[in-house]
Amino acid sequence: MGIPTYTLNDGTSLPAIGFGTYPLTGDDGVAAIRSAIENGYRLIDTAVNYRNESEVGRAIRQSGVAREDLLVASKIPGRDHGYDDATRSVHESLERLGLDHLDLSLIHWPNPSQDRYAEAWRALVDLREQGLVRSIGVSNFTEAHLQRIIDESGVTPVVNQIELHPYFPQVQMRAVNERLGIRTESWSPLGKRQAPFSEPPVAAAAEAYGVTPGQVILRWQVQLGAVPIPKSATPERQRQNLDVFGFELTDDEVAAITALGRPDGRLFDGDPDTHEEM
Ligand SMILES: NC(=O)C1=CN([C@@H]2O[C@H](COP(=O)(O)OP(=O)(O)OC[C@H]3O[C@@H](n4cnc5c(N)ncnc54)[C@H](OP(=O)(O)O)[C@@H]3O)[C@@H](O)[C@H]2O)C=CC1
Numbered sequence: 001m002g003i004p005t006y007t008l009n010d011g012t013s014l015p016a017i018g019f020g021t022y023p024l025t026g027d028d029g030v031a032a033i034r035s036a037i038e039n040g041y042r043l044i045d046t047a048v049n050y051r052n053e054s055e056v057g058r059a060i061r062q063s064g065v066a067r068e069d070l071l072v073a074s075k076i077p078g079r080d081h082g083y084d085d086a087t088r089s090v091h092e093s094l095e096r097l098g099l100d101h102l103d104l105s106l107i108h109w110p111n112p113s114q115d116r117y118a119e120a121w122r123a124l125v126d127l128r129e130q131g132l133v134r135s136i137g138v139s140n141f142t143e144a145h146l147q148r149i150i151d152e153s154g155v156t157p158v159v160n161q162i163e164l165h166p167y168f169p170q171v172q173m174r175a176v177n178e179r180l181g182i183r184t185e186s187w188s189p190l191g192k193r194q195a196p197f198s199e200p201p202v203a204a205a206a207e208a209y210g211v212t213p214g215q216v217i218l219r220w221q222v223q224l225g226a227v228p229i230p231k232s233a234t235p236e237r238q239r240q241n242l243d244v245f246g247f248e249l250t251d252d253e254v255a256a257i258t259a260l261g262r263p264d265g266r267l268f269d270g271d272p273d274t275h276e277e278m
Pocket residue numbers: 019020021022023045046108139140161162186187188189190191192193195212214215229230231232233234237238240241
């Protein structure tokens with residue numbers, strides 16, 4: 001069964017699930033990313049700050065899958081938010097990846113104290129016009145950050161990649177993204193080391209559908225309309241994480257997993273109004 005796709009607000013297509021590559025580096029990283037591509041992932045998520053763009057490029061070339069069948073997303077770090085810096089950053093990413101364009105480029109964190117994310121956005125708008133980037137988006141943006149770049153540029157991001165897992169279901173932020181016509185992407189979609197695999201709603205659904213708790217959580221993501229980008233260096237888990245389109249949770253099951261949300265559900269201090277990454 002192929003991976004379903006969404007049509008984004010710029011008319012391009014995005015697979016309903018992607019592969020996260022942090023912190024896969026070195027030859028082992030290449031092997032894991034190549035395995036993910038060979039297992040069927042067609043959206044590969046990297047970033048300048050993952051220091052693995054060259055590994056992603058090597059894995060693509062070794063996989064034997066045609067470049068045009070893959071979507072490669074990378075992210076601009078906080079230190080490169082100036083217009084010229086952001087432009088240079090994307091060029092350098094392409095060099096490390098060995099590609100002539102990115103399918104998706106995101107601003108990694110808004111870094112509001114620097115207050116230059118709107119400049120980085122203007123650079124991405126121009127890079128898209130120049131054909132170096134097919135689609136442009138953001139990550140860890142709040143409603144205020146989104147509204148500012150939309151008001152100043154007239155261009156709406158295609159995605160907002162945010163922390164999203166059962167302990168942190170981001171009900172409000174998902175509603176903001178939807179209202180603005182922005183597709184939500186979920187980072188740490190399983191909840192990383194705090195994955196709620198044994199929580200009753202997750203365990204019960206796994207039992208009911210004969211799937212793993214990880215598959216229940218990723219199916220929950222899909223039914224929220226979010227695009228999860230789970231990372232796994234384990235081929236069997238890579239396959240499992242992609243195999244979430246053969247069953248459907250009831251509305252009550254979705255609601256019960258969303259109800260696992262906690263006020264302190266963030267995995268670390270990743271509040272976009274205060275957490276900054278250069
Ligand atoms: N934009 C941003 O600011 C951020 C973006 N990200 C992106 O999101 C991606 C995914 O997030 P990440 O933080 O890795 O967390 P995930 O929620 O994807 O969890 C990854 C961890 O879960 C394990 N795992 C994967 N699949 C399963 C499974 N089916 N059952 C049990 N354990 C499993 C993996 O172990 P193993 O590898 O051994 O299988 C790994 O340790 C990152 O790789 C990155 O691309 C992440 C953080 C911030």
